[in-house]
Amino acid sequence: MSKRKKTYEDAMDELQLELAGLNRWLRRSGRRVLVIFEGRDAAGKGGTIKRITESMDTHNYRIVALSKPDETEATQWYFQRYVTHLPSAGELVLFDRSWYNRAVVEPAMGFCSDAEYEAFLTQVPVFEKLLTDDGIILLKYWLAVDQDKQEERFKDRAQDPLKRWKLSPVDIAARKKYKTIGQLRDTMIERTHAPTAPWFVVDFNDQKRGRVNLIRHLLEQVPRHDEKIPAVKLDKLKHKPRTENVTDKALWVPDTFDSLETQ
Template sequence: MGKHGKRKALDELQLELLRLQYWLRRTGKRLLVIFEGRDAAGKGGTIKRIVETLDTRGYRVVALGKPSDVEAAQWYFQRYVAHLPAAGEFVLFDRSWYNRAVVEPAMGFCSPAQYEAFLDAVPGFEKLLADDGIILLKYWLAVDQEEQERRFAERASDPLKRWKLSPVDLAARQKYAEMGRLRDTMIERTHADRAPWFVVDFNDQKRGRLDLIRHLLGQLPYQDEDIPAVKLPRLKGKPKREQVTAQALKVPGHKA
C-alpha cells in the first residue's frame, strides 16, 4: 500500500472512529484503551491519529508523568482512578499503571515485592472496572531493536524531536531483552477476556497504526451508528463583514 493508499485508509478509519464516538455518546458506554510498548514504537503518533478528527468534548488523552511524593505514598492505582472515563467518554492512556510491570522493575524504580504485589493486584482491579461497565482494551506496540535504534538516532539528530528522548529512554536502551521478558510475564499474568492484551507489529509505523485502529474498531458493536446529518438553514440578509472594535493585530507586510 502506497502513501496515498495509507492516507485514504486512515481517512476511512477516522470516519469510523467518529461513528464509534457517536455510539459511545448515545449509549453512555465508557471506553478505556491503554497503549504500552517499546520506546519510540509510536504510541503518541497512533493516539494523535485516533483523536485527530474526534469531538474534543468526548475524549481525553492521559499521559501522567513521574508520581509526586504524595502520589508515591498513595495506593498505587489511586492517581489513575481519577482519569477513568465517564459515561459516553473515550479515554486513551499513553502508558498507564503498567509502568510497574515493565519499566519500573527493569530500571530498578520499584522493589521486587512491589512488582509482585502489582501483578497480583491488577486482575482484581481490572475486574472491578469491567464489572462496573468500563470497556478496557490494552495494546502493546512491538518494534525490533534495530528499528528502535534507528528511530532513536533520528530523534537525537532532530532538534524538534529530541524532547522525546528522556534520560529513562536512553538508559533503557540497554534493557531491551529484559523488558521483553517482563512484557511476556505481564501479558501472561494480566490478560483476561474482560481486559485483553493485543500485540501489534509497529516496525512499520503507518501500517501498525492502521492495523491497530482497524482492530480497535472491530472490538466494539458501533457499526449501525450513523453520523447525524446537518441541514444549514438559509442565511437571512447579506453576509456581514467582521467588525473589529479592539486593536487588530497588524502583521508586517500583510494587507488585510
C-alpha cells in the same frame, strides 16, 4: 503523493469516519471505553493516539499521560492516581502508558522493589476485573518494534530539535535494556492476560501499517459504533456576507505571512 501514502491516507479517512461514529455512539449509549497503549520507547503510542482523536469531539475523549508520582502519590495505593482518570459515561479514555509502568519500566530501571513488582502482578487481574465487571470496555495494546527500528527513531529524534523533547533520560537509559524489557513484557502478558482484559500485540515496525491495523481492531472490539453522522443543511444567507468589523479598541496581529515567500 506516493501510492503507498495515498493508500494509507484513504484508509485513515475511512477509519476517521468510523471513529467519529464511535464517538457519537458512546455519547448516546453512555458506555465507557478505556484503551491502554504500552510498548517500547519510540514504538508509536503518541502518534497513534493523535490519529484516533483528531476527528473526534473533544468533549467525549481524554488522553492520560501521567508523569512519575509526586511525593503524595508515592505514599498512596499504587492504582489510586489512575482511578481518578477512569472514563465516565459516554467517554473514551486513552492511556499513553498506564499502571503497567510497574510491570516493565519500573523493574527494568530499578524504580520499584521486587515485593512491589510481585504485588502489582498479583493485584492487576483483580483490579481490572472490577473495571470490566462494572461495564468498562478495557482494551490493552502492546506496540511491538524491533531494536533496529527503535534505534532509527531514536536517531531521528536526536537529530531533530522539534522531536528531542521525546527523548527523556529514562528513554536513553532504557536503550541498553532491550532484552530485559522484552522478558518483563512477556511476564506481564502471561500474568495479566484475561478473557475480559486480553492483551493485543500490534506490529509497529511500520508505523502507518500499525496505526491502521490497531485502529481497525479497536473498532471491531466495541459492540456497536455504526452511528450515522447526520447531514447538515445550511440555509442561504438572507443578506450579503458581512465583513468582520472589529472595534478599534482591539489590536490586530500583524500579517507577516507574505514575507515568508521572500525569504
